Amino acid sequence: MMTTNIAEVLNNCIQKVRRLPITAEMEFLRDMFQRWFNGRREQAGKNPTYLGKAAVGHCKERNEWSLTYNVYPIEFTRYLVKDGKHDGLVDIKHRTCTCRNWDLDQLPCDHAIAVARFTKTNFNSLCHEYYNTS
CATH class of the missing domain: 1.20.5 (Single alpha-helices involved in coiled-coils or other helix-helix interfaces)
Structure with a gap:
């Protein structure tokens, strides 16, 4: 539909x-x-998480892509993520990445998910509230 x-x-x-x-x-x-x-x-x-099914699917796929990325802290909320092709500069506070995927669909890009793993943060909290089941 x-x-x-x-x-x-x-x-x-x-x-x-x-x-x-x-x-x-x-x-x-x-x-x-x-x-x-x-x-x-x-x-x-x-749903086992508070995110919708489509958002969970996108995040799982991006999580798999980010498993081999290297994360380098720049400041407290900014990180350089090297993926071997298109490196990303992630700003967790402003929820942006230079790859612009996070800005486009308001779901964390693979660079942001790599940062979440690096900081031991749940990447589901980086998704926009529109994707919440509530």
């Missing part, structure tokens, strides 16, 4: 009730949305 036009999704869902009176059609839509949101809330409650 996330990649499909929402108008197409709703149009497909209400095909069977389209000929009913408008009040019945609106009641059908209310009930359908209620079931959808409740199902998603229940799924989020079963």
Whole structure:
């Protein structure tokens, strides 16, 4: 559903009730949305972390990439991360990296995850609050 036009999704869902009176059609839509949101809330409650499934998947993949990176502290919150190709300058306080991936999707890039491992910090705390299941 996330990649499909929402108008197409709703149009497909209400095909069977389209000929009913408008009040019945609106009641059908209310009930359908209620079931959808409740199902998603229940799924989020079963998640073992406070992050959504997609965010966890991205972070796991980036964590695997960062296992061989070397981290060099510059200041208390700034680190140079050498990955052999595109080194990154990570600022934990401002949540930025010179690779710009962290800025783009608000999930820690592989350089930031390497810094989190170096500082013994949980990298889940570096994700934007939009990715929280709450």
